[in-house]
Amino acid sequence: MSVDQSDASQACKPQTAPLLARAAAAAVRSDVHLASAIQDFFLAEGDRLDDRTRAATAATLRAILHSIAHDLTGHAAEQLAGHAVEPCTAALPRHAAAGALVHRLYASGLLRDRGLMEELFAQARQDILSDALLVNRAPGATPSFLPALSAGSDEGLADAAIAYLHAENARRAGGRSDVPGPLRERLTWWAAAVLREKWSGGSSGRIAIDRAIAGAAQHSISAYRDDDRLEAIADRLAALLRPGAAELSERLVQSLEEGHLALFVALLAQVLAVDAREIRALLLDPAGEQLSLALRAAGLDRAAIARVGFLLTEADPRRDIEAFADTLDVVAMIAPEEALEGLALLTLPTDFRAAVRALDRAVAR
Structure with missing residues (x-):
């Protein structure tokens, strides 16, 4: 009796298909890992991300995404309450839904955004540097700069100093993870897209789900206030301090000695009329030449x-x-006006600076 080999082959396919798919996926992963390893091997030591910055950046990003995800899932579920539509993940605890959303965003590649990662790396490095400055203080030394302002007779200045200390302590404790409004808005819409993907069932109810998620995203965006960020509070405090030429050196040194890097950045940025993000980049650059020029330009x-x-x-x-x-x-021998000329690019409007740097990067390739 002959055996029909084609029938046997067909019978095996349901069992072998998953194995073959996994094998194909493993081959793709292997290629990706090899490409990443080659890229890492040829990185200069100074270009390699250190472990502390990597860990701090990842923790901040997760915290921001979890906050957005919790907000979206909660408000969207409230808007769908009473409808016949039930999202397929509605029964999941909110923390589980948030975790799944974060995992999908990581896997999507959307988070490989230059502006977003630049901000997160800068925040992580600023926090690490601030901690190191505090550790290096003389034994027994206690902060006096902002505590003195907060207890002073100038009520507006005292309130601003207290607000700064609260915001700074919250960020150091991990209780406040934030990014500027435009980046937060971008992350919110990315998270909304993932939530739509996970909650979409059949065609029925699609419109209700879309409207609920869009409404939740718009609510989250409108509720977010840039004014509550540490950097915004530092700007307000720096404006109230209004240090003259004689006081500026003392204020900048005190800010560094006590680890108030956001205030250092705000003070120098306002004196030079330069974007605070640019001053922060100079502060965090280990080479230091441009920061020295900026300090000289400030007198x-x-x-x-x-x-x-x-x-x-x-x-x-x-x-x-x-x-x-x-x-x-x-x-020290350079005149302040000449030093400022050396930083001319930093004084250009934001989009102008970005365009010039984009051209420079293209030439460097």
């Missing part, structure tokens, strides 16, 4: 620039104290 003398450089070098092992010392005398 700081050699002693003040040296103090700032020493504090940062002590707190950041990537900085070269000898290289800083070699350039200090040269920087």
